[in-house]
Amino acid sequence: MSFYWAEADDGGGTVPVALTERRDAFHRCMRGTWSATPRCIALQGEVGRQVGCSIYPLRSSACRDLHEGSPQCHRARQCWALPPLAMAAGSQAA
Numbered sequence: 001m002s003f004y005w006a007e008a009d010d011g012g013g014t015v016p017v018a019l020t021e022r023r024d025a026f027h028r029c030m031r032g033t034w035s036a037t038p039r040c041i042a043l044q045g046e047v048g049r050q051v052g053c054s055i056y057p058l059r060s061s062a063c064r065d066l067h068e069g070s071p072q073c074h075r076a077r078q079c080w081a082l083p084p085l086a087m088a089a090g091s092q093a094a
């Protein structure tokens with residue numbers, strides 16, 4: 001998930017630039033999100049148990065636009081061998 005570079009704080013936005021990496025001339029992503037088992041550097045907690053975003057009020061539009069149970073959410077959960085939220089018994093937002 002990438003976002004327009006100016007959403008980082010060095011471009012006037014809110015996302016701490018030190019937590020991002022450059023994708024191309026116009027886009028950045030959160031560090032760690034382009035690996036085989038993606039894990040955003042801002043994610044705290046244990047995947048599959050309880051996690052939270054350490055920069056929640058400052059997160060990018062890409063993060064704000066991703067909703068629980070969406071196809072993107074499902075793909076992210078698949079990377080960690082987690083079932084879709086609708087199928088996870090007693091699931092909560094991850």
Ligand code: SF4
Nearest residue numbers: 040042043053059063
């Ligand atoms: S919501 Fe927070 S933890 Fe999740 S990808 Fe965005 S910045 Fe990272």
